[in-house]
Amino acid sequence: SQPTLYQQIGGQAGLERLVDLFINQIGRDKTILPYFAKANVSHFRQGFITHLCDTLDGPCDYQGDSMVQIHTGMQITEADFNRVVELLINAMTEAGIAHTTQNQILARLAPLRGEVIKI
Numbered sequence: 001s002q003p004t005l006y007q008q009i010g011g012q013a014g015l016e017r018l019v020d021l022f023i024n025q026i027g028r029d030k031t032i033l034p035y036f037a038k039a040n041v042s043h044f045r046q047g048f049i050t051h052l053c054d055t056l057d058g059p060c061d062y063q064g065d066s067m068v069q070i071h072t073g074m075q076i077t078e079a080d081f082n083r084v085v086e087l088l089i090n091a092m093t094e095a096g097i098a099h100t101t102q103n104q105i106l107a108r109l110a111p112l113r114g115e116v117i118k119i
């Protein structure tokens with residue numbers, strides 16, 4: 001059978017490395033960093049890892065708050081959503097993830113856009 005996206009990015013170790021690179025990108029971005037001013041980064045890291053593991057068909061079951069619950073009140077703009085996607089692409093490239101795999105990952109996340117922006 002086909003390897004899952006989770007397996008394609010190197011399983012748990014690859015996933016954790018990717019999320020750390022992503023958090024690093026956020027930390028260096030003047031536009032996006034302010035959204036995280038009051039966030040608990042280690043809690044975000046853990047929740048984001050589990051959610052992404054679940055989304056990429058890994059052996060995880062995300063049981064945290066819904067995407068709508070988490071992002072309500074943040075008033076994330078379309079431009080800022082696109083910027084976060086760019087930061088994730090930067091992190092995936094740094095992690096050496098193949099472009100075809102990157103595109104499949106982005107296709108899994110794209111449908112969540114409406115649960116995250118302008119709420």
Ligand code: HEM
Binds near residue numbers: 081
């Ligand atoms: C498809 C896109 C996105 C997904 C799948 C996503 C997913 C998540 C997840 C899983 C968490 C952690 C939940 C937890 O365990 O508590 C989280 C938290 C957060 N997200 Fe997103 N997110 C997305 C887009 C964005 C964007 C575009 C922004 C801002 C521009 C953003 C800002 C935040 C912030 C600030 C937190 C931390 C909240 C806190 O702990 O106070 N997210 N997100």
